[in-house]
Amino acid sequence: xxxEVSGINAGYGAKTVIQDVSFTLEPGQILAFLxxxxxxxxxxxxxxxxxxxxxxxxxxxxxxxxxxxDVAARVAMGLRLLxxxxxxxxxxxxxxxxxxxxxxxxxxxxxxxxxxVYRLFPVLAERRTTRAGSxxxxxxxxxxxxxxxxxxxxxxxxDEPSIGLAPNLVERxxxxxxxxCRSHAMTxxxxxxxxxxxxxxxxxxxxxxxxxxxxxxLPDEAxxxxxxxxx
Ligand code: ATP
Numbered sequence: 001x002x003x004e005v006s007g008i009n010a011g012y013g014a015k016t017v018i019q020d021v022s023f024t025l026e027p028g029q030i031l032a033f034l035x036x037x038x039x040x041x042x043x044x045x046x047x048x049x050x051x052x053x054x055x056x057x058x059x060x061x062x063x064x065x066x067x068x069x070d071v072a073a074r075v076a077m078g079l080r081l082l083x084x085x086x087x088x089x090x091x092x093x094x095x096x097x098x099x100x101x102x103x104x105x106x107x108x109x110x111x112x113x114x115x116x117v118y119r120l121f122p123v124l125a126e127r128r129t130t131r132a133g134s135x136x137x138x139x140x141x142x143x144x145x146x147x148x149x150x151x152x153x154x155x156x157x158x159d160e161p162s163i164g165l166a167p168n169l170v171e172r173x174x175x176x177x178x179x180x181c182r183s184h185a186m187t188x189x190x191x192x193x194x195x196x197x198x199x200x201x202x203x204x205x206x207x208x209x210x211x212x213x214x215x216x217x218l219p220d221e222a223x224x225x226x227x228x229x230x231x
Contacts, residue, residue, distance in 0.1 A: 158188065207222065
């Protein structure tokens, strides 16, 4: 899915957090969206998802403006946000989590059904009846990612998906994200403090500082830029 963000300003109450944010992502691109804590990355994702209304600017997906669409309509178009801190129902079982989200998102001809999620993450199949909140952090994050891809995702936004995960699990999860993006022309935006892990799969990098974009380019250009010293 092509994503065009044009001149977005957004914030909370009287406070403006992001200013004049613009970037375009081509279908299938994986963006590493980097920057210090508090730079405004989560705020940008929330604005794209429709959880926060921009004060200025506009966002389009595949050429269609999202400005008047609520979150549910954006989910139906294929936009997905895996929020920071895991988007799962901790008190439900693994299969119940998957069934609840599948009921809302999986229509005829969907790209990812419950069975596809179990195939991608076999550990979830072994734990169908386990209470989600009692699993390890890694397993909970796999469930969260599985829920985010159910149906037909076309732009997957992941907010700090690696937090609390062992390095080998992070690599495995990111490899799966890359494979799914490549095979389905799915766009991904990866907000990550684990810069090395994000850079392994990214084909584009944006760096945000203090609510503004300060770098937009290819991974090698990012590594050679003045802003790389941030990390
Ligand atoms: P982090 O990695 O810490 O989440 P970030 O780059 O994603 O960093 P944001 O979460 O977008 O940054 O936060 C940007 C600024 O907006 C911060 O100063 C933060 O305190 C402020 N902020 C975030 N959420 C709210 C909110 N609900 N109400 C008021 N201010 C907020």
